[in-house]
Amino acid sequence: MKLTPIVQVKSRSAAQVLIVALRAHGFHPLDTREGGLPGVPNFFGADGFIVEVPEDEAADATLLATDLLKDMEGSAR
Numbered sequence: 001m002k003l004t005p006i007v008q009v010k011s012r013s014a015a016q017v018l019i020v021a022l023r024a025h026g027f028h029p030l031d032t033r034e035g036g037l038p039g040v041p042n043f044f045g046a047d048g049f050i051v052e053v054p055e056d057e058a059a060d061a062t063l064l065a066t067d068l069l070k071d072m073e074g075s076a077r
Helices: 012-024 055-075
Strands: 003-009 049-054
Touching: 003 012, 003 055, 012 049, 012 055, 049 055
Parallel strands: none
Antiparallel strands: 003 049
8 A cells, every 4th residue: 555645734733633534534544653763753854744645545635634724724813
């Protein structure tokens, strides 16, 4: 199964919310990963967390994830 990145977010909690929402809608996202050492997120860079799904789910999952991110950003104001 080949994974495809669909979104990248700065916050681990935002990535976890997206992963739970994607799973609730029937997608199969990969769990967020630490940077290689326990308790050390973003060890390889400060770009945030990448949410990945199987390649065949990427198009639909991207639509859902981007809509969820817009809602999350709108509710933060």
